[in-house]
Amino acid sequence: MESIDAVGPAPELVSDVFARACTSRAAFEDVTSRWSSLVLLALAEGPHRFGELRRRVEGVSERMLAQSLRGLERDGLVSRADAGTIPPRVDYELTGLGARVAEGLRGLADVLESAVPEIDRARLDYDAR
Amino acid sequence: MESIDAVGPAPELVSDVFARACTSRAAFEDVTSRWSSLVLLALAEGPHRFGELRRRVEGVSERMLAQSLRGLERDGLVSRADAGTIPPRVDYELTGLGARVAEGLRGLADVLESAVPEIDRARLDYDAR
DNA sequence: CGGTATCCACCAAGATACTG
DNA sequence: CAGTATCTTGGTGGATACCG
Numbered sequence: 001m002e003s004i005d006a007v008g009p010a011p012e013l014v015s016d017v018f019a020r021a022c023t024s025r026a027a028f029e030d031v032t033s034r035w036s037s038l039v040l041l042a043l044a045e046g047p048h049r050f051g052e053l054r055r056r057v058e059g060v061s062e063r064m065l066a067q068s069l070r071g072l073e074r075d076g077l078v079s080r081a082d083a084g085t086i087p088p089r090v091d092y093e094l095t096g097l098g099a100r101v102a103e104g105l106r107g108l109a110d111v112l113e114s115a116v117p118e119i120d121r122a123r124l125d126y127d128a129r
Numbered sequence: 130m131e132s133i134d135a136v137g138p139a140p141e142l143v144s145d146v147f148a149r150a151c152t153s154r155a156a157f158e159d160v161t162s163r164w165s166s167l168v169l170l171a172l173a174e175g176p177h178r179f180g181e182l183r184r185r186v187e188g189v190s191e192r193m194l195a196q197s198l199r200g201l202e203r204d205g206l207v208s209r210a211d212a213g214t215i216p217p218r219v220d221y222e223l224t225g226l227g228a229r230v231a232e233g234l235r236g237l238a239d240v241l242e243s244a245v246p247e248i249d250r251a252r253l254d255y256d257a258r
Numbered sequence: 259c260g261g262t263a264t265c266c267a268c269c270a271a272g273a274t275a276c277t278g
Numbered sequence: 279c280a281g282t283a284t285c286t287t288g289g290t291g292g293a294t295a296c297c298g
Binding site: 015016017019020022024027028029031032034038041042056058059073074076097105109111112113114115118119121122123125126 | 143144145146147148149151152153156157158160161162163166167170171185186187188202203204205226229230233234236237238240241242243244245247248249250251252254255256
Binding site: 050051062 | 279280281282
């Protein structure tokens, strides 16, 4: 008889963003959460210090930035380097995984940025109904 | 003298997701909002009826699904086709722009789904500190 | 079936103040 | 500079009930 689930490389199909209990769903929600996505986008341009990120991501509060950074660090997307000096200096940068995620986010942002006129028109049409 | 801003295609650089007031930032937040992203992902697999979407996107309530669909329709990412029959039948599908956005989202989901072991390990490490 | 209306709980998130 | 602590509030979103 033929062997069932015999050889072949790793399944890969065990993860599913649609599944509530899957880690990928949680990570997906982290990554797409309001401030984390913009933080990843900012870090895609290179390492940033806390204050630099705060200025780059318009509108984020210190609290939310710190919280977002903790979450991204926990998921292994961002690494934190504390110089241990006074005054303090902490640099944040993307990990390899973080860079791959940020790349996807960048693609998304590019599509949206170039579609602004189209979106504005669609909204006008919709709101006029 | 050389002409400044003479020829070349459209600037394209006027839009910026980092800018609070930019349409692209708003659209980016819509697209990455909790349920809308999963709805787009589901619709990337083909047109769905309301109930099908509700089952496909685990955990979404009727209220949130309806609300997400309105938002996506308003941004011109999803089109709604009401058959006008009784019992009602309404089909949702991606527009051209919606398809491009969903493609980006799919890439993101793929990265995350394949990185589940890596993320799980990172979380374990982080929580153990 | 495909929604809308209403009520309510929680927490995301802003403001402010303070510290190593 | 890089955060944490505390307080407060508005909005997100769940549950339920109802309608065409």
